[in-house]
Structures are given as structure tokens and as C-alpha cells.
Amino acid sequence: MYNDEVMDRYQNPVKNGKMENFDVKTDGASTTCGDKIILYIKTDGKKIEDMKWQGEGCILSIVSTDLFCENAIGKEIKDLKEQDDLAFVESFPVKISPGRINCVMLPLRTFRRGTKEK
Amino acid sequence: MISSYGKKEDFPIFKKKVNGKSIVYLDSTATTQKPKQVLDAIVNYYEGANANVHRSVYKLADEATEMYENSRTNVGRFIGADSNEIVFTRNTTESLNLLSFTIGESLKRGDRILITSMEHHSNILPWMRLEERGIKLDYAGLDGEGHLDIEDMKSKLKKDTKIVSVTHQSNVLGTINPIQEIGKLAKDNGSTFIIDAAQSVPHMPFRVREEYDFVAFSGHKMLGPMGIGVLYGKYHLLEEMPPFNRGGEMIKEVDFHRAVFEDPPIKFEAGTPNVEGAVGLSAAIDYLKKIGMEDVRRHEKYLTSMTLKNLDGMKNVTYYGPRDVEERGGVIAFNVRDASNLKKNLENKNVKxxxxxxxxxxxxxxxxxxxxxxxxYHCAEPLMRTLNLSGTARASFYxxxxxxxxxxxxxxxxxx
Structure with missing residues (x-):
């Protein structure tokens, strides 16, 4: 449906699953299309030690969430939160049409909401 | 194609190429494309008759008013109503909100409103707002194929049910509801009967009947421009109702602390109306009449039946709504299963x-x-919950x- 990189990750996500010893748990939903994710974040207060997700959604939101969790490890919360929306969408492995930007943005928006106090 | 009318050549948008190829537009349930005849009517109005209506005494204003009122007459004739029973609104949503803020306001704590589980949000939210005042909203359910469960509807029709408001044709399942039968049930119960006809007036012959108190539909879903909608109401009911919006045009007389309102339908058309919209809608009706609404319906049945037959042969596709094209319109909601997972599952047992x-x-x-x-969700989230779906794709014809x-x-x- 999309390219192999996207489809492989959709069918075999690497960060999908529940985390027991999380520091932050936050959920996000795209109400117009039914995408729902939970992010589990393990952090030393500054950097991300690990991140996992659970949920349902379209291919773009699932793949974006899985990539986001994997790429976040070792990064600072502040840098992740403050990254540019457009650059984030453009870094996705396939070109995104305007109508699908919300799908790709779901993990970043969810992360920002969950780490507002951090 | 059904006749010389309805041909793609009449619709300028189909000249458009995307990546060098023609577009295949299958979203007419959301909005329809516009024929040149409608676009020309709008341009002619602005080039030849534009002035504010129902106000001034000069010739151009008379001409504009005449075009506006002739459009109203044309809409009335199209559904078998008198022109003074036709209120121009922005769309179906506004027509139904008008009813909620007028007849809805007269309901009392404990009164009930009956709708169905297949309604568009525009026939849910205007009624849901009344729940804050202790008015109960009931939903008649569906059977397994997406028909309205009439027995369930009967059981939910109580003596306190003051309003019954039902979609004529579902914008998701395509289900055509037996509105004559429902109308009779509503009338026998002494309830006001409202029809959301956004998906039926554009697609099949429609005449108002004694049981129908109000009928709402939109111009843009029937080849007309956006921003023009219709509320049909029985004249004596419109007369009894308070106005919706207030301001210019809708008054006979204004004193410092008192106003006398115009008669219907003008009473409900505060402010400068959408004259180009009315003129465009009238041209759209002329266009549809040249095809004939029986032929519009026949054509859609043909396309729907051809599509469903093809979908039946595709193992990874599920579609929703009645199987019989006599019971449904030209709208097909469907989902597709990931067939590649079937293969993956053989290789890797843990893939769903x-x-x-x-x-x-x-x-x-x-x-x-x-x-x-x-x-x-197609603006029908309660229906999606009923069907336990997180959305569907939808193809629709015109x-x-x-x-x-x-x-x-x-x-x-x-x-x-």
C-alpha cells in the first residue's frame, strides 16, 4: 500500500507493547478517524531511556508512532518536544498529503501533552 | 450514461487532469460536482440582476427578488410543496438546527425525541442539546444488514415522544428507510415528523405527504452550489413557530421594544439571503428534471448493483448496508482486509x-x-459504534x- 519500509514496520513494529515500569503514560487520539495510542515513557527526567506504545490506527499513525518511539531513545525530552512539526512530517519515509498530516503528527502531539510538565 | 444530460461533458471539473489522468469522483454523498448550466445561472445572476432582495423599489432589485422567489417556487414544485412552505437555509444542518431552536425549545422536561442509530451528526446534535433541559433522546436500532428495526422503533415511540426525526437514506449504509410507514406511526402517536432528506431528494423522486411535517435537504448534494439548503415545513406549523435568527428582512414592523415578524417563509430568513445559491439550486433542479428523477434513481441502482457484484467477488472486501439495491441508494461503505497478512501468518504464526x-x-x-x-466516520459516529467499526471507506455515485x-x-x- 505504501513503500516496503512503511509496510514492514506496520506489520512488524519494534516498539509495540505495554511497559510496566514507565515514568510517564500518556494517551492521544485523532477523534476524526479513530486512531488511539498510549505512549509509555521511561526517563531519567531529562533523557528518554525507553518508549513503547499500544493502540490502534491507520498505517501512517502506527508507523509514525513506532518510529517516534524508536528514534526517541537517548534524546532529550526538550528537544523532542520542541522539534519542528513540518520537519517531523517531512522526515516520514513517504510523502504525506495535507489530509494525512494529523496521522503522522499523532505521536508527537501525544508526547508533547504527556511531557508538558517535564 | 442515462441521457444526454448527466454527461461528464456538462461538468467542467471533469476536464481536470491529475498527473495527466482524469479523475474518478466517487464522493457525491459528501458533495456533488456542478454542471455548466448551474455555473452559468450564477454568473448570469451576478452579471444581469444582482441587487439586494425584498428591500428596494428600483427595477434591478425587482429582478433580483423575482429570480430569488422563482427559485423558491421551483424548489417547491420539485417536491410537491407550495412556495411559501420553502425556507431557504444554508444547508440540511442549519434546517435541522432551525427546528431544534424553534419547535425544540417548546419541549418540556420528560418529553422525548426519537431518532435512529443511522443518523448523520446533523440529525443528532441539534436534538442532543435539548437533553440538558431534561428532554430524552431515543435511538431506534438496526437489524444485522443495516435496515431500520421498525419493531424497535415502534417500541420506542412513547406517548411523550413529541418529535420523530429520521433520515430518509443513510449516508453510510445507503439504507432507504420506509418514511411513509414511519410517518404514519409518528402521526398516529401525535408526534411531529421530520425527515432528513439530504441523501434522498437529490437521488430519487420525492413528494411531500400529509404525514411529513418538515423536510430538510441541501443544494450542494444535488448539483447546486454550497451554502444553500432547504427546510420544507407545513405552512400552519411555520406560522406557529417563533423565528430562528432575527434581523433584517424578517420583520414587518419594528418599534423600540417590539417587533412584528414577517409571514413564513421570510420570517425564517433573517439578513441578506444567499440569492446566487437559490438561483443555482433552481438551475440544478432544472437540470435534474431534464434527466427525470426516476432515471436518476434507475442509473444509481444500475451502478450500485454493478459495483456490489464486483465487490462480492473480492474476498478481502466487506461492504455494509442492505444487499438488495431496491432497499439502498448509490452509496457503498466498505473496508478492506490486509490480505498480505494471510501470507505473513503462514510464515510467522504471531501475526493477526x-x-x-x-x-x-x-x-x-x-x-x-x-x-x-x-x-x-462520515459524520455518523454513533452508527460506527453500533457497527463496531473505526470507520469505513465510502464510494458514492451520481x-x-x-x-x-x-x-x-x-x-x-x-x-x-
């Missing part, structure tokens, strides 16, 4: 077989092939669609 593609992914896939379908569109749709879908 029955993964359904999200409807947005299906729509994006088809978009890459210039096939335009809707995806998501007069300008032909065998070529069905073929393009099916062949693109089979590539998933």
Missing part, C-alpha cells in the same frame, strides 16, 4: 490474520490512482458517473 486496513489508508491508496472516495468509473474503482481496489 484479520487486520483491516484503516479507511484513510484505503482512500490514500485509491487517491494515488485518481479514485476519490471518502474515509472515516448522474455523471458511468461504467468507466465503476471499472476504475474496482480495478484500483483489486490492486490493494
Amino acid at each position: 490474520v484479520d487486520r483491516v486496513y484503516h479507511s484513510h489508508d484505503i482512500a490514500t491508496f485509491l487517491d494515488d490512482r485518481n479514485v476519490y472516495v471518502r474515509s472515516g 448522474v455523471y458517473n458511468g461504467d468507466d468509473d465503476v471499472k476504475a474503482f474496482i480495478s484500483s481496489l483489486s490492486e490493494i
Whole structure:
């Protein structure tokens, strides 16, 4: 449906699953299309030690969430939160049409909401 | 194609090429494309008769008022109503909100409103707002194929049910509801009967009947411009209702602390109306009449039946709503299962077989092939909850669609 990189990750996500010893748990939903994710974040207060997700959604939101969790490890919360929306969408492995930007943005928006106090 | 009218040549948008190829427009349930005759009527109005209506005494204003009122007469004739029973609104949503803020306001704590589980949000939210005042909203359920469960409707029709408001045709399932029968039930119960006809007036012959108190529909779903809608109401009911919006045009006399309102329908048309919209809608009705509404319906049945037959042969596609095209309109909601997972499952036992593609992914896939379908909840979230679905893709037809569109749709879908 999309390219192999996207489809492989959709069918075999690497960060999908529940985390027991999380520091932050936050959920996000795209109400117009039914995408729902939970992010589990393990952090030393500054950097991300690990991140996992659970949920349902379209291919773009699932793949974006899985990539986001994997790429976040070792990064600072502040840098992740403050990254540019457009650059984030453009870094996705396939070109995104305007109508699908919300799908790709779901993990970043969810992360920002969950780490507002951090 | 059904006749010389309804041909793609009449619709300038179909000259458009995307990536060098024609577009396959299958989203007429959301909005329809506009024929040149409608676009010309709007331009002619602005070039030859534009002035504010119902106000000034000079010739141009008379001409504008005449065009506006002739449009109202044309709309009335199209559904068998008198012109003074036709209120111009922005759309179906506004027509139904008008009713909520007028007859809805007269309901008392404990009164009930009966709708169905297949309503569009526009026939849910205007009634839901009244729940804050202790008015109960009941939903009649559906059977397994997506027909309205009439027995359930009967059981929910109580003596306190003051309003029954039902969609004539579901914008998701395509189900055509037996509105004459429902209207009779409502009338026998002494309830006001309202029809959301947004998906029926554009697609089939429709005449108002004694049981129908109010009928709402939109111009843009029947080849007309956006921003013009219709509320039909029995004249004596419109007369008894308070106004909705207040301001210019809708008054006979204004004193410092007192006003006398105009008679219906003008009473409900505060402010400068959408004259170009009314003129465009009237031209759209002329266009549809040249085809004939029986033929519009016949054509859609033909396209729907051809599509369903093809979908029946595709193992990874599920579609919703009645199987019999006599009981449904030209709107097909569907989902596609990820067939590649079947293979993966054989290789890797822990992959779920029955993964359904999200409807947005299906729509994006088809978009890459210039096939335009809707995806998501279709403004009918309670229906999606009833069906336990997180959305569907949806293809829908109108007069300008032909065998070529069905073929393009099916062949693109089979590539998933």
C-alpha cells in the first residue's frame, strides 16, 4: 500500500507493547478517524531511556508512532518536544498529503501533552 | 450514461487532469460536482440582476427578488410543496438546527425525541442539546444488514415522544428507510415528523405527504452550489413557530421594544439571503428534471448493483448496508482486509490474520490512482459504534458517473 519500509514496520513494529515500569503514560487520539495510542515513557527526567506504545490506527499513525518511539531513545525530552512539526512530517519515509498530516503528527502531539510538565 | 444530460461533458471539473489522468469522483454523498448550466445561472445572476432582495423599489432589485422567489417556487414544485412552505437555509444542518431552536425549545422536561442509530451528526446534535433541559433522546436500532428495526422503533415511540426525526437514506449504509410507514406511526402517536432528506431528494423522486411535517435537504448534494439548503415545513406549523435568527428582512414592523415578524417563509430568513445559491439550486433542479428523477434513481441502482457484484467477488472486501439495491441508494461503505497478512501468518504464526486496513489508508491508496472516495466516520459516529467499526471507506455515485468509473474503482481496489 505504501513503500516496503512503511509496510514492514506496520506489520512488524519494534516498539509495540505495554511497559510496566514507565515514568510517564500518556494517551492521544485523532477523534476524526479513530486512531488511539498510549505512549509509555521511561526517563531519567531529562533523557528518554525507553518508549513503547499500544493502540490502534491507520498505517501512517502506527508507523509514525513506532518510529517516534524508536528514534526517541537517548534524546532529550526538550528537544523532542520542541522539534519542528513540518520537519517531523517531512522526515516520514513517504510523502504525506495535507489530509494525512494529523496521522503522522499523532505521536508527537501525544508526547508533547504527556511531557508538558517535564 | 442515462441521457444526454448527466454527461461528464456538462461538468467542467471533469476536464481536470491529475498527473495527466482524469479523475474518478466517487464522493457525491459528501458533495456533488456542478454542471455548466448551474455555473452559468450564477454568473448570469451576478452579471444581469444582482441587487439586494425584498428591500428596494428600483427595477434591478425587482429582478433580483423575482429570480430569488422563482427559485423558491421551483424548489417547491420539485417536491410537491407550495412556495411559501420553502425556507431557504444554508444547508440540511442549519434546517435541522432551525427546528431544534424553534419547535425544540417548546419541549418540556420528560418529553422525548426519537431518532435512529443511522443518523448523520446533523440529525443528532441539534436534538442532543435539548437533553440538558431534561428532554430524552431515543435511538431506534438496526437489524444485522443495516435496515431500520421498525419493531424497535415502534417500541420506542412513547406517548411523550413529541418529535420523530429520521433520515430518509443513510449516508453510510445507503439504507432507504420506509418514511411513509414511519410517518404514519409518528402521526398516529401525535408526534411531529421530520425527515432528513439530504441523501434522498437529490437521488430519487420525492413528494411531500400529509404525514411529513418538515423536510430538510441541501443544494450542494444535488448539483447546486454550497451554502444553500432547504427546510420544507407545513405552512400552519411555520406560522406557529417563533423565528430562528432575527434581523433584517424578517420583520414587518419594528418599534423600540417590539417587533412584528414577517409571514413564513421570510420570517425564517433573517439578513441578506444567499440569492446566487437559490438561483443555482433552481438551475440544478432544472437540470435534474431534464434527466427525470426516476432515471436518476434507475442509473444509481444500475451502478450500485454493478459495483456490489464486483465487490462480492473480492474476498478481502466487506461492504455494509442492505444487499438488495431496491432497499439502498448509490452509496457503498466498505473496508478492506490486509490480505498480505494471510501470507505473513503462514510464515510467522504471531501475526493477526484479520487486520483491516484503516479507511484513510484505503482512500490514500485509491487517491494515488485518481479514485476519490471518502474515509472515516462520515459524520455518523454513533452508527460506527453500533457497527463496531473505526470507520469505513465510502464510494458514492451520481448522474455523471458511468461504467468507466465503476471499472476504475474496482480495478484500483483489486490492486490493494
